[in-house]
Structures are given as C-alpha cells and as structure tokens.
Amino acid sequence: MSPVAVWTRRYGAMIRNAWLVDLQYRASIVLWVLWGVTEPVIALGIWWAIAGDGAVGGYARDDFARYFFGVMLVNALTIAWDSWQLDRWIREGDLNYRLARPLNPLHESLADNLAYKVRGAGTILVVWLAAASVWPAVRLPFDPTRWAWVALAVALAAAMRFFISYTTGLLAFWTTRATAIMELHAGVGMFLAGRVAPLALLPPVVASVAQLLWFPYMLAFPVELLTGASLTSDKLLRGFAGQIVWLVIWIAAYRLAWRRGLQRYGAVGG
C-alpha cells in the first residue's frame, strides 16, 4: 500500500473510533454547544448595548452581531482541548501504553480533535443558519473566493491552536499545573485573540503588541476574513505570513518539548 493509503486508513479508523465514543455522550453535545455560544453571546449583548444606534470604532450593532457569530463558528472549528487530554495521559500514566504503539500519540489526539470539531462546528453551523433565517444582520454575502481564503485561514489557525495546546499539555512532564498555564493563555487570548472585542477596539498599544504575537492569527484574523474585512492583498499577505511563521515556531516548540519530555519521563519510570 502507498503511504497515503496507509495514513488514510489509520486516520479513518481513529476518527471513526473517536466519533463512536463521543456518540455515547450525545446529551453532552448540548452542553458544549451552550458553552461555546454563551461567551460570544454575552460579549455581543454588552457591545449591542454600548453601540446603541450609533457605531463604536466603526462597528455598528449588525457588525458586532456578524463578528461574534464568526467568533462562535471559528472558535468551534479551531478549538483544541489537547492540553487537558495530554496532562491526564502524562499524570495518570495513560501515556505508557500509547508509547508502546508504533504510532506517535500525536496522531490519536489529532483524530480526536477532528472528530469533536466536526460535531461542535456542525451544531454551531445549525445554530447560525437558524439565526440567519430570522435575523438578516447575521447573513453573509455569497462569495466563494472569500470562503476559500477563510477555509485556508481556519485550517492554519486550527493547526496553530492544536500545536499550542498539545505543546502546553506536554509541560505536564515537568509541572502539575500545565492546564493552569493553558488557562492563563486563554485569559490573555480573551483580549489579544479578539474574543471579547474586535481588535480594532483595543487600545492601540495593546493591539500593536498583539500583532507581534500569535494570538490574532488564532481567531481574529480568520473571523475578520469571514465577516467582511476588505480583501486587500497586503492584509491577506500579512495575515497568512503571520499564521505560517507562528505555526512553524509552535511545531518546533512541540518537537523540542516532546524530545526532552520523553527523556525525562523515561527517567522517572525506569
């Protein structure tokens, strides 16, 4: 079999497996959807009140509505719980038998990740379509070129968030507070990734600091592409360049943490 066929079969099996496990907890889908919806809805509610009949930093009520629906969807498509999973594997020793398999555990995490994303994003999409059928403000213009760019940006953002989450989870080799570090990262991301507000509304200094870090490329950039930033080639170029540079950096960080961590892990166990 060609390598492509081998990997397709492997991933097919792992994703099906993850999907079937998830299906046993169907009722939890409702929980995770609510969890993914409330934070943007509350932010939208507050900005809705602040905007009133005017506009804040170029955003009127309808723009805020589109922006936060975009946040909801892109977040569901790029979310990564891997640091929690990895933290548990390392602390409770579940990593041991995974290391004995002829496949890097990263692939299992990636398959899980894809499975719950399909489920989460699928349900958010249904929520959005239902909202759009009664609320014209959240409808998007039909624009296949834009959607192609958005798909690429979302894929890169998802890859970035996966490696950030996975690498942070690997810190469990050294500390028992790896998930606390991830929550710290999420707290900073509230502002710098554009979860509480579009980046244009942050104080200019904070916004320019954000541009130097990976946060805006995880969420704000794809959301702005989706909800109607003008598609200038300069903006696209800078956005995608930022995504690719930071993705490469985080993959390098993952490789380093994985190599060093395994040496350390072996030392404890053996």
Next chain:
Amino acid sequence: MSWRHPLRVVGALVRLNVAEELQYRANFIASLLGTLFWIGTALLTLGLFFRHTTTLGGWQFWEVVVLLGVFNTVSGVIEAVLRPGIGQLASEVRSGDLDLVLARPVDAQLLVSFRQIDLWRFTDVVLGLSLAGYALVRLDRTPTALQIAAFLVALAAAVLVVYAIWVALMSLAFWFVSVENLSVLFDALYEGARYPVSAYPGALRFVFVYLVPIAWTTTIPASALTGRLGPAIALGAAAVGALAFLITRALWRLALRRYTGASG
C-alpha cells in the same frame, strides 16, 4: 432529631476538611494567584468596555466593579462548597457511589452539599468583598447600616439561588445518566452574571431574571449595597432565595425517588 443535629454534622464536616486542606498549603498560593489573575482580566474587560461608553446599562464604572466584587464573592462560595460537594453528584449517580451517601443516617442532601469543602477558595470571598469595598470608596459612597443589612440578606439569598441552580442542574443526572460534565453548563450561564442585568437586550434579560435567575445573585446585592435599590429589595431577595430553596428540596426528593443505584 433535634434542630442542632444537622448543624453538628456540618460542623464536623467542616473541621475534617480544614484539617485536610491545611496539608496542601501550596494550593493556597495557586488559588490566590488564580483569583488575582481572574479579577485582573475582569477589570481589563470592563476597562475595555468603558473606553467606548460612560455607562453600562445605566451603571457607572465603579458601580459595575462593586458588582464584580459581589460576583467574585459568590464565585468563591461556589468554588469552595458547591463544586467540590454537590458538583460531584452527577458522576456519583453514574457510578453508583451515591449508595454510600444514602446509607448513612444523615440527611442525604445535607451530606452531599457539605462533605467536601475547598477551604482556600474562601480567599475569593475575602478578595471579592474587598474589591466591592474599594469600589464603594472610589464611588465616594458610604453605605448606611440599613443598606449593609439589605446587602447581607441579598447576598445570603444569592447563595441560596446559586445553590438551587446547582441542585437543579445536578439532578438532571438522575434522568440523563450519560451527561458527563453538567457543571460546564453552569459555568457557561454564570458568565452572564458578571454585568448588570440592565445592560442586556430584552430577551437575555428575561432569561437571567426569570429562567436562570442569576440576576438575583449579583445585580440585586450590588444594587442594595450602592443604594441603587432601596433596602426593601432585601425582602424580595429573601423571598426568591426561600422559594429557590424549597424548590430544590422538592426536586431533590423527586430525583431520589428515581434513583435506584448501581447495585439496586
């Protein structure tokens, strides 16, 4: 069984937990840093909103900070008592461990609610009240004794209301056994209590006042403290708290009747 019996049980549980938690003092620092970080991000978020407005739902900046202090106080009670106690109910229903609780000669709801207490999270209560106090100073408002009394009553009612919401949520586990992580639902909804309820559009406001009454847990006590609402609101809050408690009691009995345990 005299009225003192339940109090003695709670007292014994608290003593046990204190003895246990004192062994893990590093958790104190971690919990303190976590709370300070959380308060920091909450204040920055507020600051961000107030860069673009002067009032939020008719509230000034420091009034909303008072509310944030109340939010943190109630969250402290949730993290210290509710999450480690009643929050474990869903998994115990699934595993059948609830049998061990029911077998004891104490009121099961009492035992489930108080058996585990995360002592260090009470620092959140202290920090929350301090934040509210500081914001009052910045507002240049000294509450009268009556306002403080009204605030304390409203705060006690707030604790009853969040307790009722937790019991109601956790009771869902008796009907839908496979629901894994019910507390997530609370965390998601409770986010809405960080801001005055008057800031939300009508539909959300309706949800927060009547359906999931989290408005009563922060907006009302904060209003009582800043004098935005008269002391009479405390009577309303007390009524809502008492009603919430009676409903949970009934719900608990109903839920237990459905429970047959893993072994039974």
